[in-house]
Each structure stands twice: as C-alpha cells, then as structure tokens.
Amino acid sequence: MKYALTVLLIALVVLAACGPGAAPTPTPVPPTPTPEQASQATQAPGEEEVQLAPELNVFNWTDYIDESLLEQYEKTYGVKINYDTYASNEELLAKLQAGATGYDVIFPSDYMVAQMIELGLLAELNLDHIPNFQYVMEDFKDPPFDPGNKHSVPYQWGTTGLAYHVPTFGDEVPDSWAYLFEPDHLKKYADKGVNVLDDPRELIGAALKYLGYSVNDTNKDHLFQARDLILKAKPYWKTFNSSDYDDTLLIPGEVVLSHAWSGDAFVAVWETYDEDKDEAIWWYAIPKEGGVKWVDTMAIPASSKRKRTAEHFINFLLDPKSQAAITNYTYYASPSEAAKQYIDEEILNEPAIYPPKEVMDKLEWLEPVGDAATLYDQIWTEIKSQ
Ligand code: N2P
Numbered sequence: 001m002k003y004a005l006t007v008l009l010i011a012l013v014v015l016a017a018c019g020p021g022a023a024p025t026p027t028p029v030p031p032t033p034t035p036e037q038a039s040q041a042t043q044a045p046g047e048e049e050v051q052l053a054p055e056l057n058v059f060n061w062t063d064y065i066d067e068s069l070l071e072q073y074e075k076t077y078g079v080k081i082n083y084d085t086y087a088s089n090e091e092l093l094a095k096l097q098a099g100a101t102g103y104d105v106i107f108p109s110d111y112m113v114a115q116m117i118e119l120g121l122l123a124e125l126n127l128d129h130i131p132n133f134q135y136v137m138e139d140f141k142d143p144p145f146d147p148g149n150k151h152s153v154p155y156q157w158g159t160t161g162l163a164y165h166v167p168t169f170g171d172e173v174p175d176s177w178a179y180l181f182e183p184d185h186l187k188k189y190a191d192k193g194v195n196v197l198d199d200p201r202e203l204i205g206a207a208l209k210y211l212g213y214s215v216n217d218t219n220k221d222h223l224f225q226a227r228d229l230i231l232k233a234k235p236y237w238k239t240f241n242s243s244d245y246d247d248t249l250l251i252p253g254e255v256v257l258s259h260a261w262s263g264d265a266f267v268a269v270w271e272t273y274d275e276d277k278d279e280a281i282w283w284y285a286i287p288k289e290g291g292v293k294w295v296d297t298m299a300i301p302a303s304s305k306r307k308r309t310a311e312h313f314i315n316f317l318l319d320p321k322s323q324a325a326i327t328n329y330t331y332y333a334s335p336s337e338a339a340k341q342y343i344d345e346e347i348l349n350e351p352a353i354y355p356p357k358e359v360m361d362k363l364e365w366l367e368p369v370g371d372a373a374t375l376y377d378q379i380w381t382e383i384k385s386q
Helices: 002-018 068-077 089-097 110-118 131-135 183-192 200-210 220-236 245-250 262-272 307-317 320-330 370-385
Strands: 055-061 080-086 153-165 194-196 257-261 282-285 292-298
Touching: 055 307, 068 080, 068 307, 068 320, 080 089, 089 110, 089 200, 110 292, 131 307, 131 320, 153 200, 153 262, 153 320, 183 194, 183 220, 194 245, 200 220, 200 257, 200 292, 200 370, 220 370, 245 257, 245 262, 257 262, 262 282, 307 320
Parallel strands: 055 080, 194 257
Antiparallel strands: 153 257, 153 282, 153 292
16 A cells, blocks of 8 residues: 555654664654545556545436446456436435435536536536546537536537337327427327426426427526426326336337437337338437437536545546447447547437537527526426326
8 A cells, every 4th residue: 555655664764764872753643544545546557546445436317327337447446336326417416415425426417517516516626637538529628517627527418309119100200399299299199108208407498499488498487388388298198207218118119209318219229120121110309499408427526535536437437438338338429539439330420319510509508597496396396296
C-alpha cells in the first residue's frame, strides 16, 4: 500500500537522523483512512496510480449499460460495483431528496442536472480525473444545463418518439403525436394495446408539443389543455411503463404502439427482426410536430464518500471503447467522437438513432420549469389517479 510505504520510509529517515544517543523524534501519526485510502490501489498498466475504494454504488436507468463492462471494471480494478436501477429522473430525485446517501454515480438527464445543481445535490467534478472527456464532441461540452461541465459529463443521448408494430399499421406510419392522443386514431388499435412512458416531463411534454407549444411551457392554460388531452386519451392506453416496456410489452406483442425512447424502441426492432423476409416487425418514428431530444449524464451525489473512485469509474465509462460497447448494446447514441470507430455501422448509419440535422432541429431539450414544477406535479398526480 502506497501510504504504508511512505510511513515506513519516513520512519527509516527519522531513525537514521536520530543516531545513537540523539533525542527520539515523535513518529508521525497517520490520519484515519477514508474508504478510498482503505483499499488497495489497483490500476491497469500505464495508468496513474489512484487510491480506489473497495466498492462503488452505481444508480442508473434500467437497461442502460452493457453489463459486461461492470465485470470488466471489477476485474481490472478490484472495485466491487453495487448496481441499482430507476425508471425516471423524478424517481432518482425523490430517492436523493429522501436522504439516500449511499450512491456514488448517478445518471440524471439534462434538465435534472440543472435542478440538482440548484438543490446542492451534486458534487463538483475534477475533469483532470476524467481524461476521456477530451473525446466528447464539442456539441455536448459546456451545456447550458451545466456550464463548464462542473458537475456532469455526458453518458448517452437519444430522442423520444413512437415505437410501432409494423404489421398492425401496414403502410401507415404513425408519424404524429395524434396517434397517441386522438381518440379517432386510438379507436382503431387501442384494443391491441398502447403504452406511454411513465414519465411526467416526457408525457406532458409530448402533449404540449402536439398542441403546438414548447415542451418546456409553463403557462397554466397550456398545461391544463395538455392535461385534458391526456385525460381524454388515457382510457385507450393499456400501460404506463418506462422501465421494461421493450422486453415486456413490445417484444412479446402486448402492445402495438408505444411512446418510447429511441434505444428501447430499437431493442425491440432488432430483437424481433424477421431475418427470412428481411423485414422489421417494430419500427420507430419521430413525430412530425417535433418532441424531445435528451442527453443523460454521469454525476456524483454531493453525499458520496468515494468521489475519486466515482470519477475513475466515470472515466472508464467515457472510454471510447466502453462508449461503443454501451451504444452497441443499448442502441442509444454516444457523445464520444472517438467511440464512432468502434460502433456498429448499421447503428451509426441509422437515421432513427442518429437523426439528421433537420430532424434534430425540430426537437427540444427539456429544461427546468422553475416554479411551474409544482403545477406539473399536480397535473401528473391528477393524470395518474384518474
Ligand atoms: C434506458 C432509458 C433511457 C433514458 N432504458 C432516457 N432518458
């Protein structure tokens, strides 16, 4: 252990200086080790020596990593990863606000990063400890929700749209939010199942966008119109699910239409692809009215006691090869320029995963809504309880 070696060296120097008959010099008292110092430093060859904690508590969205990376990190660095998942930013925030102090690495989205910074929930990062940040595309650096990347670095990004069962819709492409909100549309396929994301900002945002407003609108009348639209459509929806809807609803055919995040939709696209006919059973459309584009980040809760190890793990996940492994597994897009060389061609060239500029320009980032957050909460409670 590096620390023990230093103490030993100091003791030897002190002893040599004392000489026979000299007055004994007090031996330095070592400070109490932090969890990080308590562990053996282990690093891959050629890496700077870092004192790593024996364990790290990681809290991520469901189905959002290639889990072999966790094993790889544990084996290479001797740090045990305790991995737990959540289904929405609001769930993550509620856990942190309820005083959950064990988490070391979390993955809040853009608007939630801003909200958490304001609430003092995030630690400041030392970007010198995250050298793989250099590979992040300029577009994803210094974002408005966290100027200077003081508290977060990007993890993966994507869009929100509609996943649909191709045999049900035939030649028709559900390319409008009307397919999710208008009873006239819903009547035609609702008996076969429709799912919406169990996510207040996403669902209310989609309704606002369909009505011609911004996904970040804070006007009370507009928000009530969005609520009414949702309440009229709700009887036609089978489920509110944003955690495992790809595996439990889309792939087994429990629904034929779902409000969906791009990567989750593509899990269903690839899992159900008809190789013989070379035809997709599921596909994904971004509504013509526009919608949400988002970037999820990696951050460290202010309460973490293992900040240096958390930064080390974040750096590992930002390594171009790790980034590519995540994208190749989750079908979300990577913010790492250098990862591109390792990402599967068909993912990189898929416009529904990496949309062209004209589509991206129609989409909006979610932003904090300030005092209107209370109104969003009220509306959400109303929607879920009726
Ligand atoms: C992955 C969830 C992606 C997070 N299942 C959307 N922000």
